Amino acid sequence: MSCRPAISPAFLASARAVIPNERWFDDALSCLAFGTDASFYRLNPQLVLRVESELEVVSLLKLALQHQVAVTFRAAGTSLSGQAVTDSVLLVLGENWQQYRIFGLGEQIRLGPGVIGAQANKWLAPYGRKIGPDPASINSCKIGGIVANNASGMCCGTAQNSFNTLAGMRVVLFDGTVLDTEEADSVARFRQSHAALLRQLAELAQQTQQNAELLAKIRHKYRLKNTMGFSLNALTEFSDPIDILSHLMVGSEGCLGFISSVTYHTVADHAHKATALWVFPDIVSCCAAVSLLKTAPVAAVELLDRRSLRSVSGKAGLPPWVKTLSDGAAALLIESRANSPAALQRQLTEIAALSAQFSLEQSVDFSTDAKVSEQLWAIRKGTFPAVGAVRETGTTVIIEDVTFPLADLAAGVQALQQLFDRYQYHEAIIFGHALEGNLHFVFTQSFNDAEQVARYDAFMQDVAHLVAVEYGGSLKAEHGTGRNMAPFVELEWGSAAYQLMWQLKKLFDPKHILNPDVVLSQDKTLHLQHLKALPATHALVDKCIECGFCEPVCPSRKLTLTPRQRIVVQREISHLQTTGQAPARLKQLTKDYAYQGNASCAACGMCSTACPVGINMGDLTRQLRSKDNQSWQPISRQVVTQFAKVTQLAKLGLRVGQLAYGVLGKNTPMWHSAMPTANRMPVLPQQTGLKPVLYLSSCSNRVMGPAKGSSDGRSLQQVSANLLAKAGYQLILAPDLASQCCGMPMQSKGQFAAQQQQQQQLNAWLLHHSLQGQIPIFSDTSPCSLTLQGKLDPRLKLYDSIDFITEFVLPKLTLSKVNQPIALHISCSAQQLGQADKLMTLLRACTEQVVLPDNISCCGFAGDKGFFMPELNESALSSLASQVSECSRGVSSSRTCEIGLSRHSGLEYQHLMYVLDQCS
Secondary structure (H helix, E strand, C coil): CCCCCCCHHHHHHHHCCCCCHEEEEEEEEHHHHHHHCCCCCCCCCCEEEEEEEEEHHHHHHHHHHHHCCCCCCCCCCCCCCCCCCCCCCEECCCCCCCCCEECCCCCEEECCCCEHHHHHHHHHHHHHHECCEECCCCCCCCCHHHHHHHCCCCCCCCCCCCHHHHHEEEEEECCCCCCCCCCHHHHHHHHHHCCCHHHHHHHHHHHHHHHHHHEEEEHHHHHHHCCCCCHHHHHHHHHHHHCCCHHHHCCCCCCCEEEEEEEECECCEEEEEEEEEEHHHHHHHHHHHHHHCCCCCCCEEEEHHHHHHHHHHCCCCCCCCHCCCCCCCCEEEEEECCCCCHHHHHHHHHHHHHHCCCCCCEEEEEEECHHHHHHHHHHHHHHHHHHHHHHEEEEEEEEEEECCCCCHHHHHHHHHHHHHHCCCCCCCEEEEHHHCCEEEEEEEEECCHHHHHHHHHHHHHHHHHHHHHHCECCCCCCCCCCCCCCCHHHHHHHHHHHHHHHHHHHCCCCCCCEEECCCCCCCCCCCHCCCCCECCCCCCCCCCCCCCCCCHCCCCCCCCCCCHHHHHHHHHHHHHHCCCCCCCHHHHHHHHHHHHHCCCCCCCCCCHHHHHCCCHHHHHHHHHHHHCCCHHHHHHHHHHHHHHHHHHHHHHHHHHHHHHHHHHHHCCCCCCCEEEECCCCCCCCCCCCCCCEEEEHHHHHHHEECCCCCCCCCCCHHHHHHHHHHHHHCCCCCCCHHHCCCCCHHHCCCHHHHHHHHHHHHHHHHHHHHHCCCCEEEEEHHHHHHHCCCCCCCCEEEEEEEHHHHHHHHCCCCCCCCCCCECCCCCCCCCCCCHHHHHHHHHHHECCCCCCCCCCCCCCCCCCCCHHHHHHHHHHHHCHHHHHHCCCEEEEEEEHHHHHHHHHCCCCEHHHHHHHHHHH
């Protein structure tokens, strides 16, 4: 519940004129869902507004100032310290903040705050450049959050963080004033309109630089990785108050203004790299090696204590000796990068000379093999999720990050381990960016009773004194101060620096409306308030840590809810059901979830590919559908037994629809030009001397032919047979194929008994016609191939079309490339089958101009949802048309996906086999 007074009705009335209804959220479900971030705090906003323009932000800040309403900005919500939650108004970035512009040969890039960090690097990759910050959440977090938290990462250090690579910024202040530091006119106007503010900044900078003790403190703090408090080094490193202002915004966590764009100086992204793992018998020798490596040509040095190594010892592909290391062992994961193989080899020789000074317990020598590198990084990246995966249900995972002076790194690790033992955090692990003395420690914590909260408080008080007082380190190296460390800012910085930060806060936010209580708070118990409970809801999702990594790949993210938000709401529903509390709230949440959470979930499983602990929200959605649709079970079983007749009815429906469309055109309900014609199953020509392959053509491809007026009107069965014959294979359409199905339509609706019945029937059919597995099986649709993984008799050799063509067909073809750009859609099923590289290879064999649209993972057609819930497909593909406008055609590996792709792109999408057949 909210702790703040209700928002002023006058503010609400005025804000209604700024934000349209479809981006205005004040219902219980939306406020709960949008109000959650990756931290272990939860506040329910009273109002969530999705903002799409700087003008909207300007208007809302003016209204907030006028009516004294607190506002908090949210980008991706991957922050860990509670800086993106509020009990007032939450302004969430919409989709229209993804602008970018590259300058020169990639030396600079200007980015909107809604750009995901990894996307910025993708744009820069052709130039051999990248942005400096490289947080672990870079595939999910957005530029606005990266800058506002001064996030860094494994290779970034302090030299390449946002503060030190900032080239320019556009910012909106509390009064709605916009300053663009890269526009001379904007700067000139601002110098005139805000002369008093700039004068005060200059005076504070002068006073700071004249205070020898404070100046020494600031310089010491920023030799370390440090995001505690505001960026006071802006006052010591710059003289122009415009520069001071823009650099104060870095790491300000939305407390001083809104960052509407940022320009970075980019850094080199060397293509050649080598990775090694050195394991030392103890932490002392491990940290001694770090000091030597500090001056060596290394890009990353990651420290892992013994508990970290033990937590991931069961991961596939890791050396078996990881399980048998001594109790005191500690490891360094080391990576070196260079712009050429020769330069890299010189660097490795230099680094190898250092290793001779130590006695290693185990090691993996430097390797340039990408697979070896991936396995080694899997150790490091698997540590945090490993703790999350084994935590008790009802507990949360807390990840803290501190910095020790490098000389005290070994002592710091040992002291932290002693605190873990004292407070009985026996599962706690330590890893981190060793070159900077930056350690992350992860532990699980229950907040279900006062005793557990008291244990957490005592532990954090001891950590704060250990790091900030005893060793003069930083309590927040890169995760931001947030609510978590706001009570400890004065302890770390001292009174003079603390009061200086309050002066800056009052200068930039005199009415205290910008993210109050974040970074600075008068409440010394703030870190113990609004602690997030994670009640059990279902074993399939109880391990969720609400990090938000899943959100960028979810097809419903722009329409309704994301996987994280679905789990948040399900947890609340389960909690209310268990406790019997707030029956009216429970009823409303359950009602709203029916569409927002259940019906609009594509259940595609893409969330599992980005989740640190592998959670597939689609699995829970299917379970919920099963529970809700129990009355359908007799009907679904009848459908299975009469499946051939059902497909005939579907064909009839397509014929009727096409006839109606020919008469009524766009007025035909649920119809459009990309809809398929009814397929006429062909008789495949029989040729002698070819190897037999049993053809499992999906029900969708048996029912649906090409769209009317297609450039290639052949059925997929004809195309497949023709293509495979060129490589010496004869596709066999066996009797009673019309009655077969992989079971996916039943699975997606939660009809598991019917699904199992269908798959058992198919299994028997495949065994019979493949001669008990002697003949390979060719599946022409990637969703069917994925559905059947692990469900069939192991004697059966089932190949998805993409895998079969790559392995057996492509090597035997002679291909003539077309001089045309072709769009490629890698379906969610193909991605989960690991076929992305294969699809690229196959299409590049046909054209040099492959276009793979950004930010489209699943198309959202989701089986039959594209017919009955077209808004999901439309939302998921909203950015497609502009990205493929220069293409001649599109390809994929799923017929239903191709319908939606064709409709929303203006191109004709067909199975990749059409292009391969035409080019071979």
